Amino acid sequence: MYGYERAEAICDSEQRGMEPFGFVLDDEMFNAVISVYCVFLMEKLAEMPTEEPMAQHWRSVLAQAPSLTSPEQPDGVYDLGQQEVQELFNKGIVSEGDSILDIGCGIGRLAVHLAQRNVTYVGIDPIRKCIEFAHESFADYPNCSFHHIDLQNSFYNLSGTDPALLRLPLKDASFDAVLAVSLFTHFESSAECQRYVREVHRVLRERGSFYSTWFRAPPNHPNWDGYRTVILESEILNFFSGFQFAETWGGNTKDYHDQWRIHAKKVSGFSAKILQRMRAMRSFFIFREYLE
Ligand SMILES: C[S@@+](CC[C@H](N)C(=O)[O-])C[C@H]1O[C@@H](n2cnc3c(N)ncnc32)[C@H](O)[C@@H]1O
Helix, strand or coil, rough: CCHHHHHHHEEEEEHHHCCCCCCCCCHHHHHHHHHHHHHHHHHHHHHHCCCCHHHHHHHHHCCCCCCCCCCCCHHHHHHHHHHHHHHHHCCCCCCCCCEEEEEEECCCCCHHHHHHCCCCCEEEECCCCHHHHHCCCCCCCCEEEEECEEEEEECCCCCCHHEEEEEEECCCEEEEEECCCCCCCHCCCHHHHCCCCCHHHHEEEEEEEEEEEEEEEEEEECCCCCCEEEEHCCCCCCCCEEEEEEEECCCCCCCCCCCCCEEECCCCCCCCCHHHHHHHCCHHHHHHHHHH
């Protein structure tokens, strides 16, 4: 209630023979009270936490990034990346001290949230300008490196080697975790997917984590258009011989960001070929530990 309204209310109550409530503020007093209150509010606002400088830095870096075909805005790229990396830690897919390979790293969306952790990060991608951007943006982070791989893709890199013949220039059993986020959703053949999963298996350490995202059918309709590739769930599962599923989630709708997320762990002792034969012979229950 403003000062003059309060004064009027007191006059009213006096006229009606009631006890006046409160006290009368003249305009000068009223302005003084309001000024003190404004100063108090401004001090409180100044004390409120603002976004940390590192987040501001990365938001402005990402705003300069070459655009992928993603519909997200820079802030969305930052926030979604943060959520996703937090989830990777919460679910134990990555941990402090890990060496991490990010296949199809793009502009380093996930690297932004891994760079300050105690991890070693390697990103690879066929888009040269993304890798150049990442080299520049992560120059102060010696724990992060980015490499161009010249692999063909109808949307991202027209010239280049057939990805179905991929041989990653990386040592066997050299990573604790491999990430492939929105990678298989752009592949154009089953042979490509199979080849990549085999290579991931080769470069992962025993019990290492493989985190990948997919559009699966159902609920989507299968297609290999390379823009939003959808693969039959049973076919996706077949790519994973030599892995044990730790957890799968998401992918229940046809929404753009609702991809099926798979956390699988490398298991060995048997080659992928032998595992496939065992499965075919229906003797896999004996070796369930290796096949689940
Ligand atoms: C939608 S973006 C996702 C980028 C990144 N993983 C992320 O989550 O922000 C797909 C990425 O996959 C890369 N890519 C496409 N075909 C590839 C291939 N055959 N091998 C490796 N990366 C590929 C593209 O260049 C692009 O950077």
